[in-house]
Amino acid sequence: MSTDTRWPSPAELRRRAGTALFVRVAGPDGAENRHRIHATPGPRWFEPGSPIQRVHGDASMFVGGLRALLLQSLHPAAMAAVADHSGYRGDPWGRLARTSTFLAVTTFGTADDAQAAVDQVRRIHTRIAGRTPDGTRYRADDPDLLRWVHVAEVDSFLRTHQQYGVAPLDDDEADAYVFQAARVARALGASRVPETVAGVAEAIAAFRPVLGPSVAAREAAQFMLHEPPIPRVVRPGYGLLVRAALGSLPAWALADLDVAAPGRLSTTAATAAGHVGTRAIRWLLAAQGDVPGELVAERERRAAAA
Template sequence: MGVRELLAEAVFTRVAGEDGPDRRTRIHGEVGPRRFGPDDPIWGVHGDASMFVGGIRALLLQSLHPLAMAAVDQHSGYRGDPWGRLQRTSGFLAETTFGTVETSERAVRIVRAIHGRVHGTAPDGRPYAADDPHLLTWVHVAEADSFLRAHDRYGARRLTAAERDTYVAQTAEVASALGADDPPTDTEGLRARLEAFRPELVSTRAAREAARFILLTPPVPWTLRAGYTALGAAAVGLLPVWARRPLRLPWLPITEATAFRAAGGAATSTIRWAMQAPSTFEEPAPSAEAGSGPGRQG
């Protein structure tokens, strides 16, 4: 096995888990109607290496909502099993993006059932529940904004304005199914909704600790540490200034525009190159009912 295949296996196993190849084959090879197809923006964004940057940015941004962060801090076990949490998240994204309607709906039912059991009290005394439509909307908005901005900067192909709006609308379908409250359906609505959440976002000890864990002490083997550091720097570089101060993250405009951006581009390009290794994780042929046509919904 060559360097490319070894790198692909290391990255894919970390993100998707030991059963990742089998799950990938099942998701892509399953016959049945799909909401989205290969020509849809959501396929292009969620299948691109820029998602590594977008995922880190989303976690940092989401941590700023004290109720959402309390739920993660008290229930997710991200410190003890961060890769397990990442693998469950990546699996849900894969099933709802690339899977059949049946697969997507099953994934949504499972997550909704889990959310129904997650509730408690935040350190500030307020109750929270993971199935709260308002909190679900925040999590969705932070993810959609992060994934889209990371793709704008580091994606293999830049989306047109119309494709960016379509991407937001397509992600809103999944968010609505999860119970989010009227998620935005275009980029302007996404920007406005993110701005509307700002008064609720604050610095908390849990958020600062999560940022340190994500950026400084992640359970990453030394062979991948340099690449992960580059991805983390790229993610911080995409955060707005107002989101950095509460997390005590620096704003270095010149460095971010040069060194961070170059490092992020190199890291995502390397991951993209590795994951395209044809002999490692062969892409299953799309089924006859996948993508556009009578089986397509939405």
């Protein structure tokens, strides 16, 4: 009796690594959800190849998501809600899977499924309330708080896409992305949602007096940066994404998070790390067929070059 002891081929190793990454991000039901999102016929909120699909389908979202979480934590009510109700320490991967699925459904899914996902989140938000450490009341369905969460995400997703995306948007497309993302924010109940890149910058500036350091935000940052619940073998890759996320944050945000601002050489290294990290993710996930936004963007780039 013989036993096959051959090593897996490079293609098989790539496929396995890509599958492991996909399951971590999308959850155990990720493949089923992916098929339902992309294969179910029906009208969508957004046209195929639209700016929001290109941004949200790009590997740069791995950097943008980290940046968004760090930036969002600087709002005391947002951080209190996360600390009190999200279970980010006990179930970080579950939270990531729920967030990534929501983004995928609202961006690529049918209009009915997108609305159902929004309705579910709104129901959850009505049950989340509490007080910040200084005693200020908060509610997760507060329109102003939802606006902060939204602008932090849009700013982060767009900035990292422009730096690390396979096909950065031009100025008009960037405004179109913000305009399209505003539809989802309004559906969730956010108020006074910006619809242009300039409007996002103005909104963040208007929130600055409310934002600031807190013990919870700094603890969350330390957890994300130094205690991620991931196998040691993949921590170097995670570190590349973290360096890129930190390198893209403004100096005031780094100071509030008690993270040293990078110097010129460190900024260059962080940018290089972001490119290496996103290209590696893109290469792994391409074997899964899970990059619709990037595939659309790449087809458009090749068509334009021809």
